[in-house]
Amino acid sequence: MQTPLLFDEAIIGIIWGVIIVLFLLFIIITLYALIKRRLLAYWQKRLDIAENTILPKIYEYIDGEITEEQFDRFLKNRFDIITAFGNINEMIDNLKGDEKNRLRELLDLPRFKKFYLKKLNSSRTVQIAKACMYFEKKNITDAAVIRKLQKLQHHSYNVIGYSATLALLNTDNQRLRENALKTFLLRSNNSSLTVSDIIYKFYSECDTKQEAAEAIFEQITDDQIPGKHIAPIITMLPELGLYGLATPLYELFRKPIENDDSDLILAAFIRGFNHFSTIDIFPVLKEKETWSSPFDYVRLETANWMKDRYRPEFDDILIRLANDPDKEVRIVSQAALLQSDQAKNALSFLEEKYAEEWKGIKESGGRIAEYH
Amino acid sequence: MSKKILLIEDDESIAKYIKHRLEKKGLMVLHKDNGIDGLETIKSEKPDLVVMDMMMPGIDGREVVETVKEKNIIPTDRIIILSGKEVTEEVEALYKLGIQDYLRKPINIEHLMIRIDRILEQLQDKDQS
Numbered sequence: 001m002q003t004p005l006l007f008d009e010a011i012i013g014i015i016w017g018v019i020i021v022l023f024l025l026f027i028i029i030t031l032y033a034l035i036k037r038r039l040l041a042y043w044q045k046r047l048d049i050a051e052n053t054i055l056p057k058i059y060e061y062i063d064g065e066i067t068e069e070q071f072d073r074f075l076k077n078r079f080d081i082i083t084a085f086g087n088i089n090e091m092i093d094n095l096k097g098d099e100k101n102r103l104r105e106l107l108d109l110p111r112f113k114k115f116y117l118k119k120l121n122s123s124r125t126v127q128i129a130k131a132c133m134y135f136e137k138k139n140i141t142d143a144a145v146i147r148k149l150q151k152l153q154h155h156s157y158n159v160i161g162y163s164a165t166l167a168l169l170n171t172d173n174q175r176l177r178e179n180a181l182k183t184f185l186l187r188s189n190n191s192s193l194t195v196s197d198i199i200y201k202f203y204s205e206c207d208t209k210q211e212a213a214e215a216i217f218e219q220i221t222d223d224q225i226p227g228k229h230i231a232p233i234i235t236m237l238p239e240l241g242l243y244g245l246a247t248p249l250y251e252l253f254r255k256p257i258e259n260d261d262s263d264l265i266l267a268a269f270i271r272g273f274n275h276f277s278t279i280d281i282f283p284v285l286k287e288k289e290t291w292s293s294p295f296d297y298v299r300l301e302t303a304n305w306m307k308d309r310y311r312p313e314f315d316d317i318l319i320r321l322a323n324d325p326d327k328e329v330r331i332v333s334q335a336a337l338l339q340s341d342q343a344k345n346a347l348s349f350l351e352e353k354y355a356e357e358w359k360g361i362k363e364s365g366g367r368i369a370e371y372h
Numbered sequence: 373m374s375k376k377i378l379l380i381e382d383d384e385s386i387a388k389y390i391k392h393r394l395e396k397k398g399l400m401v402l403h404k405d406n407g408i409d410g411l412e413t414i415k416s417e418k419p420d421l422v423v424m425d426m427m428m429p430g431i432d433g434r435e436v437v438e439t440v441k442e443k444n445i446i447p448t449d450r451i452i453i454l455s456g457k458e459v460t461e462e463v464e465a466l467y468k469l470g471i472q473d474y475l476r477k478p479i480n481i482e483h484l485m486i487r488i489d490r491i492l493e494q495l496q497d498k499d500q501s
Contacts, residue, residue, distance in 0.1 A: 062389070098482075099481050
């Protein structure tokens with residue numbers, strides 16, 4: 001008779017234990033949430049106060065009403081420093097001329113330097129990224145900072161690798177900038193957007209177009225760099241106005257592309273040459289039969305190139321692409337065929353076959369036909 | 373009476389600085405941080421000049437200009453566009469819509485102030501004649 005009673009008591013004890021643990025957990029979580037909320041509200045209040053005091057001082061400084069030293073006295077705590085840098089950073093990006101130069105000079109104040117140097121060694125991603133943003137706005141000459149940023153280029157978080165590279169591209173030393181660019185491009189998991197950003201920043205920091213062109217071309221020909229990084233670089237060349245690279249690029253395009261992402265590079269070449277308008281790449285397209293590529297983006301770029309540089313000899317290829325399994329390829333090719341006098345029969349057949357798509361093609365393609 | 377300028381810009385710090393510079397000139401400045409509110413303010417306040425960012429949440433600068441032109445709210449030559457990007461077709465389209473100027477960011481604040489002064493002077497001359 002004793003055993004069931006003991007068993008019941010044990011069960012009740014366990015239930016009570018669980019209830020107490022759950023209750024304690026509830027109290028802890030509630031307290032944590034409350035404290036966190038209060039803390040966030042407090043930080044926000046401090047940041048708002050800092051915004052109200054610091055922002056007018058930044059304006060006074062830009063307008064030449066106070067000196068750097070006078071401004072420095074208003075940076076009383078970390079909220080002031082964070083707020084001041086946040087605003088200065090945005091303003092440097094949006095302004096040019098004297099105002100921009102004055103703001104950059106302001107970032108040399110020891111309080112900023114000390115604060116962000118400490119953040120550069122932080123273990124928190126956001127803090128490191130912010131510190132990199134600070135050094136990106138300055139002309140870094142300090143060897144210890146450069147070494148630290150070079151180390152951060154290999155950080156497992158993409159955002160840190162990217163921010164550290166942006167900062168390093170801000171140095172005066174071209175060799176150092178080239179090394180920073182290469183290190184970044186060798187990272188395997190950068191997005192194409194960050195690659196374009198870095199290339200743009202690298203280009204704008206170079207003293208001459210020639211210097212930029214040589215260094216960028218070197219990256220394109222480097223077989224260690226992943227193809228998915230080379231592709232956005234090629235696409236950007238016309239945007240940067242590096243037309244001098246058109247001929248060497250064409251020579252490269254003619255050769256077989258030996259890269260794991262050769263299809264991406266091929267598509268980028270065709271897209272890039274669409275803007276290097278004087279070069280006729282049709283012989284290479286023919287040789288590589290890009291319209292038969294298993295990758296729809298290669299076929300799409302081929303169709304786009306043929307649409308923009310239409311010649312009657314493209315008709316057969318365009319008719320084939322107008323029946324492509326990919327809708328976008330079909331639309332571009334059908335729109336391209338609107339420029340053809342010979343392909344009238346094919347067009348009426350296509351119009352019937354892809355009746356839905358023709359609504360849009362007639363709107364956009366009609367304009368193309370009109371233009372030609 | 374001081375001239376009324378509407379600044380439509382979502383970038384806080386640059387908007388505040390432009391506002392500060394214009395207010396120093398004794399101008400009355402209204403600030404909105406998106407295209408929808410901006411358009412509403414153009415309708416209700418009929419500002420003498422609009423300085424507007426191109427890329428904004430809600431509706432962009434081009435849509436605002438198109439609506440202003442379509443509904444004839446104010447003359448579109450009282451609009452200055454600021455833009456981070458310079459897309460040729462877009463610039464052409466905006467000039468065709470009659471905008472006064474198109475300035476590319478980063479902007480030179482002195483140049484912007486000179487342009488604003490010039491437009492306001494022209495407006496004053498128009499008012500007097």
